[in-house]
């Protein structure tokens with residue numbers, strides 16, 4: 001698959017964007033279809049398609065920049081009362097642009113944003129079983 005998406009064009013200045021932050025590794029800009037006012041995307045400059053392709057150090061940097069932007073969303077005219085981070089990894093997770101990005105979504109009362117889910121109440125044994133399976137897959 002072509003590793004270059006609209007985000008590479010934005011990073012290279014070949015497509016318009018409203019930039020919030022930039023350094024050697026990371027760029028952050030306003031989402032063109034914000035789910036709440038002030039919705040920002042934090043993007044690595046390297047066009048990693050998915051989390052599996054992303055250097056973990058760069059993943060850490062995405063989170064660090066996300067933290068700073070979250071603070072700015074509270075302190076700026078956006079006047080966020082809270083902030084959600086969201087990252088879609090893979091089609092099944094809702095990823096539409098195949099260049100890893102962290103959504104930083106400011107929250108204000110009555111903003112209408114929400115995640116739909118149906119939490120369940122599994123038995124401890126079932127939790128333990130899956131925990132073991134996941135532990136076994138770490139560092140594999």
Ligand code: AMP
Pocket residue numbers: 006015017030031032033034041087088094095096097098
């Ligand atoms: P995702 O579903 O997590 O892949 O989200 C992709 C996000 O990229 C969506 O929220 C889009 O609105 C946003 N997006 C797509 N194209 C642009 C663009 N040119 N500038 C800013 N945001 C964009």
